[in-house]
Amino acid sequence: MAVMVGIGRGARSGILVKDATALELLAKVDTLLIDKTGTLTEGKPELREIIWDSSANDTALRRLILSSVYGAENESIHPLAGAIASGIRKQDIEPARPESYEYIPGFGIKCRSNGMNMEIGPASLSEKSEDMGFRNKIDDLLGLGAGVVVAVCNCKPVVAFAVEDEIRVDAVLAVKELMSAGINVELLTGDRQATARHIAGKAGITAVTAETLPSMKQQRVEELQKEGHVVAMAGDGINDSQALAAADVSVAMGGGSDIAIDVAKITLVGGRLASLPEAVRLAKSTLRIIRENLFWAFIYNIIGIPLAAGALYKTGFLLSPMFASAAMALSSLCVVANSLRLNRVKLK
Template structure:
């Protein structure tokens, strides 16, 4: 029997990961365990999926292996996600408090070190203030560096620990034994401010990462929250409330008014209207009768019904949406990945250069070989501190995000800004994105009536729609109410499922509903109203008829209106060379009408959430960089699959959480601005990284003493510390230039 035949698959939360390099370390440590077939870390969800043989290796073994390099696994299968969230929140609060305390201690150290270095007892004051910053608030850098070193690994923590540790120890020696250098004709400089500033800056970068990481899975949690925790199961001995985890296929379940539907199934008794916007994105609730399908997470409105469970657990459509969103989120790499990769090489190279520098000085340095070699080695480590490198991306991102917020464009993370300027295909949802997302009355055409008769009929019509449970009735009643039309008291009100409503006023019968109601009661409709109704249907508007016992009295047109700015936005995107597509769960006629109104050449109707995601994947396979713009839960899969996901601010919380960009005004004209902001921000990031690397490429050789044989110049570590700070200032200053940019 092969190993694979005995395997199980488990997903475990990981703690302590702060970069893509961390994910690689966790993956490699678990994969190296005997009995593990495959380990795959999803950095977005902070989880590792492991295929393993439980007879050979246990989750406790995996946990110990990961703990050995400074991370941890939560192996509690039932409460793992809750514990992970709790730990992340505690870490974030703790880190924020540590940064604040460290910054308070660092400010006076910088002031003394840069401007009052000759003040009495200045070195001792700086030492006392810097020690807790480096060894208490920054202790995690040293702990993680040590754990990495035990496994012959190095990361950014290693370089931070080395540079700040050596700078502090070197400064400590110079504070207590300055005569060592005086006897050799040298001044004993201290570098406390360099050590403290480095710790604070790097901790600030970690805080930004922690905040982004803690928000990554919030969309998944909200999707899971759509499913009720308990359900009502119907048994031979009555109704029982049970946990949703106990629901099995074939169970008969009861759904009351206002309840969320717990699992996928089929109605066998009762009727109602169900809000399926999370599946279809359409605002109008769907009538449900016997034999109709219902889906988990959708919301029952006014009626109640019973249904048979057909798909439970991970088989439901909601569970599949959750899984697809999770997979799509995890398949993307953040912009910081490039920096992490370079850092993986940068750190050992700098350490090697520092050691080689000391060795060369020892061999060829002459009279003061050790002294000058030690100074050069410390200078290399100080000047090569990764502060500028660490700030290059987050500062530009912070300013870019702030600039976007000023313009009503909320950007979640670097990934969106990294990708948006490359977009050459945009997929638009229809309802709530191109259109307003709410059905409204666009016109009411009456048969020829006397004014006083029409006023009375309007009041009867309003009363019937007020009593109706149908979502379209709400739109009609709201329209009457808007114009101050009062209702009358109607009698014998009756809802005709799937057709409309019936009521009486003063003994006379009136009907309101779809064309189906006309076939049943056979009222006459005038040629004028008939032609008007056909014209409305051709424009994909929903038509409601109001009739009495003799004839049709009025024709009402209801439509989801196209936003005023949508046509202009589509035209502007096309002018930028971007292909525009529209996907909708609505019918072909409505989709075609909206496409014609907005100038969209490519559209697909009657698509499910998975169809949208598949369509985007197809475009990506063709080499396109795709942006998805949507507003509903049904768009969440497609949003997660896309390269750049944009949600409307007035849309669902799930769509906003999944999307990397949110347009506060829900105005499509903001999209070109978002693309321009992306281009400007990426330009700033590239400039920052260029200067950070150029600074190191020039600074490190000079710090090592490459100019000494030619002109006797040896860089003072104090100047190296100032150059390090200057490099950080230059990166921040370059990022701040984004604030002056104008978005057209």
């Protein structure tokens, strides 16, 4: 009964609980792994800068490369892809449809476009460049918290895109409240270490695991579970789905990818990170009510069953069946009334 009321209370606050056991487990969580893009940040990235490698010094070649990147990113559902495509569109460049296309979760895109073999992926691709100015600029941008996507053309890094995604306005307070509730918060992201550290620092998170592939995120969840932790994972993308499935409690942000929402046991419908500590408070209140209901039901039956069985018959006291039925109904009424107290719990 308490779980049912708790689920209803959560729904009214934008916390959609799809698995009743998740609400009970959330009250016991001691470690939260949280994704960066779209979870800790707004998920509305914008292209801030395009950096060219010295090997791509021809204007016509640059437009051809941007056209290929534009067309490839149009096929992608990664949060940064839309920002890059939108930024290129503003330069009056038409997208080239890829002749072949492969999306690799945790890495990026491999495709053939405009007769060129293209790789579009993480900043680490810039390590193949011989232009130290190009590589140093990328390192500087990563240190400032920008997300960097590098395009490789015919095995040579040619261009990098610096994308910025602002941290959620409620992130700092949400992290602080979670830590105050005794939950260790760790940033788990595929971004470079410098970018991850910068964003984590803004949010007040000290534990960071960066440069992870989807399978590595799952491994991190399993490592913590083997150490005896009850682990929650919060994410919004395809890259988070393996970790979400492995976690004791999985939380998806509303507006995230369909697969993340489908896998998650709890969805924050409004996409507010502040709803996460609210969900924890609701879970703990629900668990407390469950324990209270069990306690009173246990005490009630310890007293009532012997009386109904005639334990005091020799003293002349006998509990009539009608009175026993009424007492049983009263017991159920007490459980319902106590459970309904969850509707008055303050989550904010």
